[in-house]
Amino acid sequence: AVLTLLRSRSGAAPLSAQAIAHQLGADRVDLDEDAQVDAMVRKNPRVRVTFDDEMRPKYEYVSAHGDVHDAASLVAFVEQQRDGVQANSLHDAYVGAARDIERAIVAGSVLGVKDASRHRDQLFPRGRAYMVKVAGGATYSSSAFLATTKDIRAEVRRGDAVRCREGAGGGPDRWFRVGSRVYGGSQPKRAERPLSASSLKMMHSANDYADPYDAESVPIAPVIAGAPPVATLSLAKHGCTNDVRALWLESAAETPTDRALLERKLTEAQLQGARTGGQHRKRARHQSDDKKKRRRAATKFERLTNTHLRGTPIGEVLQAALEGSYGDSATGGSSNAAA
Numbered sequence: 001a002v003l004t005l006l007r008s009r010s011g012a013a014p015l016s017a018q019a020i021a022h023q024l025g026a027d028r029v030d031l032d033e034d035a036q037v038d039a040m041v042r043k044n045p046r047v048r049v050t051f052d053d054e055m056r057p058k059y060e061y062v063s064a065h066g067d068v069h070d071a072a073s074l075v076a077f078v079e080q081q082r083d084g085v086q087a088n089s090l091h092d093a094y095v096g097a098a099r100d101i102e103r104a105i106v107a108g109s110v111l112g113v114k115d116a117s118r119h120r121d122q123l124f125p126r127g128r129a130y131m132v133k134v135a136g137g138a139t140y141s142s143s144a145f146l147a148t149t150k151d152i153r154a155e156v157r158r159g160d161a162v163r164c165r166e167g168a169g170g171g172p173d174r175w176f177r178v179g180s181r182v183y184g185g186s187q188p189k190r191a192e193r194p195l196s197a198s199s200l201k202m203m204h205s206a207n208d209y210a211d212p213y214d215a216e217s218v219p220i221a222p223v224i225a226g227a228p229p230v231a232t233l234s235l236a237k238h239g240c241t242n243d244v245r246a247l248w249l250e251s252a253a254e255t256p257t258d259r260a261l262l263e264r265k266l267t268e269a270q271l272q273g274a275r276t277g278g279q280h281r282k283r284a285r286h287q288s289d290d291k292k293k294r295r296r297a298a299t300k301f302e303r304l305t306n307t308h309l310r311g312t313p314i315g316e317v318l319q320a321a322l323e324g325s326y327g328d329s330a331t332g333g334s335s336n337a338a339a
Contacts, residue, residue: 179219
């Protein structure tokens with residue numbers, strides 16, 4: 001009980017033995033009197049014991065992630081964990097860490113994935129968020145509901161995260177999940193919202209929801225504290241809308257995994273493969289043409305450039321060669337000259 005109390009106050013001021021006993025209430029343990037429990041608490045590597053001016057001990061819980069102390073530092077820490085980090089290892093980083101983890105997942109600051117092999121929730125860097133606008137607009141009809149101008153049920157399921165932005169973006173963005181609360185005291189597993197910001201399938205059809213979700217009304221969670229602002233809202237969600245995702249899932253099984261077969265089907269459908277192939281053939285023809293030998297044009301001498309030889313016997317021979325009076329030889333000689 002003592003460790004649970006100290007862990008829940010991680011990052012807060014240390015407590016004296018009397019303060020711990022007072023906060024435990026019915027499970028009261030006085031560390032000043034119970035030496036055995038006090039020794040066990042002090043041996044815990046996560047418990048730090050300091051002393052006040054009167055040398056009375058004070059106890060505090062020190063998280064394994066000492067550099068995580070608020071929502072901003074939590075997100076910054078997860079962004080550095082390329083292989084992910086267990087969500088529950090951050091719950092004791094500071095008071096309210098579990099709440100901030102949920103908010104970070106809903107807002108898309110981090111990516112939440114359920115590790116089925118270990119039955120644990122993992123957090124990963126999301127990277128650049130991809131947002132898509134949801135059809136129509138909305139207003140706050142109450143602190144727990146949105147009134148929408150269009151039916152968005154095909155685009156957003158219960159449990160999905162939705163961003164509400166006021167007007168032209170002048171007000172703060174608010175993030176909510178579409179409510180999935182059912183009648184009864186406890187929320188069954190089949191009605192639990194997805195860990196990530198967007199669901200992959202509809203919740204169980206056996207769920208009896210306490211809050212209606214129809215063409216004009218969308219339940220939101222958590223509810224707004226106080227009176228909601230009077231504003232026109234634009235809605236958006238992470239990733240593609242669920243109707244577009246459904247189209248992909250319907251055709252995903254027909255997509256060939258063999259690359260050659262995929263390229264052939266793309267070519268048959270005159271999609272990217274066909275255009276790429278045509279461009280490749282055209283480029284190949286150009287390369288083939290470039291490789292052909294080009295005939296060199298014979299140099300044609302039109303005038304005598306050695307002007308200082310004019311009027312000499314050599315100059316006359318060269319001039320005669322230019323005028324073609326000496327047959328085939330470039331120097332004025334004929335093919336029969338040797339004879």
